[in-house]
Amino acid sequence: MSPPITFNSNTAAFFGGVKSAIFSLFFLVLMGTYIGIGALAHDFGLTSWWLALSTILVWAAPAQVILISTLGTATLFEVAIAVSLSAIRLFPMVVALLPLLRGERTRLRDLLLPTHFTSVSMWVESLRLLPALPREWRIAYCNGLAVGYMGTATTFGFVGIYLAAGLPPLFAGTLLFLTPMSFLMSTARNARMMVDRLALVLGLSLGSLLTYLHVSLDLMWTGVVGGTLAYAVHRLREAAA
Amino acid sequence: MNAMAELSPYLVLILVGFLPNEIWRALGLLLARGLDEDSEIVVWSRAVATAILAGVIAKLILFSSGALATIPLSVRVAAAVCGFLAFVGIKRSVFAGVLVGEAVLLFGGLWFTN
Numbered sequence: 001m002s003p004p005i006t007f008n009s010n011t012a013a014f015f016g017g018v019k020s021a022i023f024s025l026f027f028l029v030l031m032g033t034y035i036g037i038g039a040l041a042h043d044f045g046l047t048s049w050w051l052a053l054s055t056i057l058v059w060a061a062p063a064q065v066i067l068i069s070t071l072g073t074a075t076l077f078e079v080a081i082a083v084s085l086s087a088i089r090l091f092p093m094v095v096a097l098l099p100l101l102r103g104e105r106t107r108l109r110d111l112l113l114p115t116h117f118t119s120v121s122m123w124v125e126s127l128r129l130l131p132a133l134p135r136e137w138r139i140a141y142c143n144g145l146a147v148g149y150m151g152t153a154t155t156f157g158f159v160g161i162y163l164a165a166g167l168p169p170l171f172a173g174t175l176l177f178l179t180p181m182s183f184l185m186s187t188a189r190n191a192r193m194m195v196d197r198l199a200l201v202l203g204l205s206l207g208s209l210l211t212y213l214h215v216s217l218d219l220m221w222t223g224v225v226g227g228t229l230a231y232a233v234h235r236l237r238e239a240a241a
Numbered sequence: 242m243n244a245m246a247e248l249s250p251y252l253v254l255i256l257v258g259f260l261p262n263e264i265w266r267a268l269g270l271l272l273a274r275g276l277d278e279d280s281e282i283v284v285w286s287r288a289v290a291t292a293i294l295a296g297v298i299a300k301l302i303l304f305s306s307g308a309l310a311t312i313p314l315s316v317r318v319a320a321a322v323c324g325f326l327a328f329v330g331i332k333r334s335v336f337a338g339v340l341v342g343e344a345v346l347l348f349g350g351l352w353f354t355n
Contacts, residue, residue: 203295
């Protein structure tokens with residue numbers, strides 16, 4: 001779906017963004033993912049308001065899943081390291097997004113919200129839709145898009161918590177299974193370069209092995225060792241080619 | 242040591258959830274000039290993020306907790322494999338993969354728990 005080329009006001013551009021969020025493919029993806037995360041939060045004894053606040057403040061499903069699933073067993077330091085390693089990818093995403101939003105009269109504070117809103121869903125759609133829009137409406141449109149996604153995620157987080165609380169264990173288990181399954185598939189789909197596929201395979205194996213061996217900081221080592229190994233293989237192949 | 246027992250859950254959320262995550266966005270805002278998507282540091286950071294996410298996926302499937310742990314390990318692994326094969330076979334559709342994985346998990350779970 002291509003957005004209308006122009007808007008009458010910032011408000012119209014904002015709601016244009018909200019509308020395209022609700023009608024995009026990511027609506028379904030976020031729905032499934034956050035029902036799963038809601039079930040996970042319930043499983044680890046967290047409240048629905050805690051989850052809603054974490055969706056608004058953290059706004060990155062992988063970081064939220066790491067946060068929720070490790071808080072009960074790991075030290076604060078270990079949790080913070082794992083969350084932060086999963087979030088490094090936000091840095092290049094912000095770097096790639098902001099040039100699309102920045103105009104001649106754009107102030108730094110106009111970019112604060114889009115920066116916080118940057119996440120996979122909003123980023124992919126912004127890069128696809130923004131180039132067709134006049135620069136003056138882009139920030140409002142982009143904020144609308146992100147608010148649409150964040151609202152969807154927050155709402156279905158509540159749904160997930162209430163469903164998990166009310167369902168028999170087998171069905172609650174299938175809700176919990178939504179998170180690893182949707183992450184596995186969407187990561188595999190985004191992995192177009194060999195280095196990303198290798199990182200996925202190495203991460204799956206190292207993560208299992210280190211957890212099985214009860215290595216402390218298992219997620220940190222999985223990320224640093226698995227990611228760096230995949231990157232090294234990628235460099236060697238490039239050098240050989 | 243249990244992290245949640247030491248501090249209020251909301252303080253924990255800010256300290257080990259919000260801040261370590263948000264710092265990368267803030268750095269992007271401050272340094273957002275002239276880094277392209279194929280630069281080496283970007284490729285490496287994406288590989289690290291992918292590996293850590295894959296680690297989380299493996300942990301959630303193999304070392305499940307709560308309600309998911311009541312479904313046998315063999316069923317969880319079979320469901321994940323079937324789901325992934327469906328994803329690969331059906332035009333790399335995330336939806337198809339999740340649906341097939343969930344169906345296998347549900348029927349396998351029903352079969353083994355009754």
